Amino acid sequence: MVRFEHVGLRYGLxxxxxxxxxxxxDPHSFxxxxxxxxxxxxxxxxxxFLAQRPTRGLISLFGHDIATLxxxxxxxxxxxxxxxxxxxxxxxxxxxxxxxxxxxxVIGQPEESYREEVVELLKWVGLGDRISALPAVLSGGExxxxxxxxxxxxxxxxxxxxxxTGNVDPNLAQRLxxxxxxxxxxxxxxIIATHDIALMDQFDxxxxxxxxxxxxxxx
Amino acid sequence: xxxxxxxxxxxxxxxxxxxxxxxRNDAPIVPQSTISGRxxxxxVAIMTFLASLTTGAVMLVRxxxxxxxxxxxxxxTIQVRPAADxxxxxxxxxxxxxARAASGVAEVRPxxxxxxxxxxxxxxxxxxxxxxxxxxxxxxxxxxxxASPDLAQLRQTLGEQVPAASLDDHRSFVDRMRAMSxxxxxxxxxxxxLVLIATVLSVTFATRAAMATNxxxxxVLHLIGAKDSFIAGQFQRHFLLLGLKGGLIGxxxxxxxxxxxxxxxxxxxxxxxxxxxxxxxxxxxGVLGYVAVLVQVGLIAYITATTSRRIVAxxxxxxx
Numbered sequence: 306m307v308r309f310e311h312v313g314l315r316y317g318l319x320x321x322x323x324x325x326x327x328x329x330x331d332p333h334s335f336x337x338x339x340x341x342x343x344x345x346x347x348x349x350x351x352x353x354f355l356a357q358r359p360t361r362g363l364i365s366l367f368g369h370d371i372a373t374l375x376x377x378x379x380x381x382x383x384x385x386x387x388x389x390x391x392x393x394x395x396x397x398x399x400x401x402x403x404x405x406x407x408x409x410x411v412i413g414q415p416e417e418s419y420r421e422e423v424v425e426l427l428k429w430v431g432l433g434d435r436i437s438a439l440p441a442v443l444s445g446g447e448x449x450x451x452x453x454x455x456x457x458x459x460x461x462x463x464x465x466x467x468x469x470t471g472n473v474d475p476n477l478a479q480r481l482x483x484x485x486x487x488x489x490x491x492x493x494x495x496i497i498a499t500h501d502i503a504l505m506d507q508f509d510x511x512x513x514x515x516x517x518x519x520x521x522x523x524x
Numbered sequence: 525x526x527x528x529x530x531x532x533x534x535x536x537x538x539x540x541x542x543x544x545x546x547x548r549n550d551a552p553i554v555p556q557s558t559i560s561g562r563x564x565x566x567x568v569a570i571m572t573f574l575a576s577l578t579t580g581a582v583m584l585v586r587x588x589x590x591x592x593x594x595x596x597x598x599x600x601t602i603q604v605r606p607a608a609d610x611x612x613x614x615x616x617x618x619x620x621x622x623a624r625a626a627s628g629v630a631e632v633r634p635x636x637x638x639x640x641x642x643x644x645x646x647x648x649x650x651x652x653x654x655x656x657x658x659x660x661x662x663x664x665x666x667x668x669x670x671a672s673p674d675l676a677q678l679r680q681t682l683g684e685q686v687p688a689a690s691l692d693d694h695r696s697f698v699d700r701m702r703a704m705s706x707x708x709x710x711x712x713x714x715x716x717x718l719v720l721i722a723t724v725l726s727v728t729f730a731t732r733a734a735m736a737t738n739x740x741x742x743x744v745l746h747l748i749g750a751k752d753s754f755i756a757g758q759f760q761r762h763f764l765l766l767g768l769k770g771g772l773i774g775x776x777x778x779x780x781x782x783x784x785x786x787x788x789x790x791x792x793x794x795x796x797x798x799x800x801x802x803x804x805x806x807x808x809x810g811v812l813g814y815v816a817v818l819v820q821v822g823l824i825a826y827i828t829a830t831t832s833r834r835i836v837a838x839x840x841x842x843x844x
Contacts, residue, residue: 354747356747376751376752376840377751377752377753380746380749380750380751380752381749381751383746383747383748383749384748384749386749388747388748394740394743394744394747396555396740396741396744397555398551398555398556399551400547400550400551402547402549403547403549403550403551406549407744407745407748408748408749410549410553411553411745411748411749411750411754412749412750416548416549420546420547420548421546424546424547436547437547455748459749
């Protein structure tokens with residue numbers, strides 16, 4: 306599903322922040338991406354959700370070499386990836402329902418085909434009574450759950466989450482982790498970037514550890 | 525209707541009811557009522573108003589200059605000088621007859637001695653015994669509209685038949701007036717050009733400022749899989765409407781002002797009205813003026829739309 310071969314990344318003329326990364330992410334797999342601050346986790350996630358191009362090496366996503374794809378083809382590929390941003394990135398002028406429905410709306414799906422599904426998902430993540438609320442009045446945990454709902458509404462094949470439990474209490478963190486595990490069971494590959502060792506210890510999964518720009522994989 | 529049909533219909537109705545209670549995508553993709561969006565409308569409205577006023581002023585100057593020139597060029601004057609051995613009244617009658625015989629002449633009107641005296645009153649005052657002065661008499665010849673009489677031939681015939689008469693076709697005055705109105709028009713067009721450049725620049729910068737607040741929206745749309753053309757289309761449509769709104773407010777206000785001025789010019793009777801009419805003609809910017817203002821409104825809306833599209837492309841490129 307994801308294949309990195311000797312991938313390197315540098316910003317401008319600076320030193321490489323990611324060095325010679327070679328790894329694979331298989332379909333239906335679950336892994337944590339971890340490492341100390343500044344190790345390059347966010348840069349690696351940016352490469353994975355196609356917001357950044359590598360300085361060298363090959364990245365293959367869903368069997369396509371991303372270097373050879375057009376802008377439209379990359380957009381189509383992004384639709385198969387769900388992203389949970391660390392800072393949520395909900396659109397302030399849209400309600401919770403509208404934010405979650407956005408990935409389906411931008412691909413031109415008729416609203417009638419997904420209205421019930423969006424509401425059902427919002428209920429499932431515990432936001433059934435916040436459907437018409439704007440992000441400004443949501444708590445951090447509610448925003449986090451709305452961001453997760455938006456990431457999974459289009460049933461992505463790959464889910465990337467950047468510190469998804471960073472802003473919530475331990476109980477909610479547990480619930481969110483269970484949500485990711487459920488998604489993984491239904492066929493989605495999951496990569497969770499986190500510092501939270503306690504969280505990782507709760508679930509026996511593959512760990513991709515970044516240290517000084519290099520990756521060590523613990524199966 | 526069978527029982528199963530009725531059951532199915534009831535189920536559909538229930539489903540419809542449930543759907544009606546569900547939320548809807550009411551919010552547009554691009555935020556509508558933002559402070560920067562309102563500021564952009566205000567900038568577009570003000571700049572379109574100023575540009576439209578300048579365009580209208582240039583149209584007025586152009587129309588007035590054309591009126592002055594054609595008015596003066598449609599008239600020539602025959603001067604008949606008094607001579608000791610000649611009967612001036614007979615010379616005037618002869619000169620008028622020669623003028624009437626020329627082709628392209630609409631009207632010939634010899635000025636009487638009293639009318640000539642009245643023309644001189646502003647300079648010589650009243651009550652002067654003009655009989656003692658060798659004051660020339662004039663015959664005003666109005667040229668038919670659209671006609672171009674052979675003035676050289678008329679001058680030659682007058683010289684042969686009335687030696688004391690001379691023809692003044694106001695050529696030097698018309699030339700000076702043409703130079704003056706040409707300079708005014710060139711000045712007006714230069715000012716219009718500068719105003720249009722200022723309009724384009726300020727609208728471009730205001731659009732950029734309004735787009736800067738939309739950067740997070742563009743990034744999120746891009747990262748959740750919206751195609752670049754979809755994002756650009758959303759913003760282009762939104763900013764085209766903002767530009768049209770501002771342009772119609774500014775351009776419409778300017779057109780209303782011109783219409784009001786045209787109406788108001790009719791209220792001034794007498795000397796003031798004549799003066800205004802002499803300066804600005806009918807005070808109408810004409811169909812061309814209205815079309816020019818509407819073209820400006822469209823142009824400014826187009827600039828806001830294309831600027832937003834360019835910035836979307838730049839923002840998406842910056843995401844990578």
